[in-house]
Amino acid sequence: MAALSERVSHLEAMAGESEVAHSASPVVEGEQFWALTGLQSRLGDHPATADGAVMMVGSLTLPDGAPVAWQQGAGTSGMWETDWSDQAATFAALGHPVRLELLRQILSGVHATAELAETASLGTTGQLHHHLRQLVAAGWVKQSGRGSYEVPATRVVPLLVCMVGAER
Template identity: 55%
Template sequence: MTENDSLAERVAELERRLDALTMPPVRTPSPDPSAGVPADLFWALEGLKQRVDADEPGAVLYTGTVGLPTGERYDWQYGTPVEALLEADWSAWADRLAALGHPVRLRLLHRILSGVRTTAELAADEELGTTGQLYHHLRHLVSAGWLQSAARGRYTVPGERVVPLLVILSGVRT
């Protein structure tokens, strides 16, 4: 590393810190207990803020405890530094996101999470198309990691994908 590289890095770091000091943070309004909003509504956010160094760009956390109609239960949490997300190649995730961009695939995931698991049960649902179309969409979801074949002709959403899928859906819901 040359002296110029070192100087450029130091200037970039100073600019980042100055931006952090001069840009007001975007805040969610404080909960109002008189309006029926619990005072501890943002307990996960407050816990995350305590764990993230104030000099860092921040972190993203999502967590969930999910009980499915099938009786399965998933407790899951994932956090990642914002810096790692901003430095990543987002295009590498395009296939996973694209797999969710088709209405039939979303219906498939919904049916499977609701307990309809076999190809025969899924094929009986006319909204999912012909058998050929059904297999096409199942293969696409399996290759993107949103489904796995638990046994021949039986599909499940992998446990580590249940909460992330619901987070994505809740993110686009509003």
């Protein structure tokens, strides 16, 4: 009876994971955890990944037609012992609705400050420049010319991963 109870508990746990996986990740040829399976197969016995690894990966086309593909990974060995406060400013820059809207607008193809200023939800020109400075300082945005901004290709997928990770 104990074995049956354990098996039912295991199946219930798997069913719960399956529901989350179905709604949160694309399925490739019927395999729900294809990215996870690939990561686990690459871990091997390398010391940097002895405790595991995390990875973000993405391939997309921006609304302006520009293709973006990026992957980044890190071993988790020693991650619990490091000071995470160094990343606070990077996350804080995303903590304002106007900055998120700015990022969305820039990724959608609106790059010029004058065009961004036409969007009423972004506030006054002074407020717009304040928010742009915060995003530039955190590395989410870079100036691509006088009065023109872009999200660096190396930040597009991490930004979208943060957005997906913030969903509840």
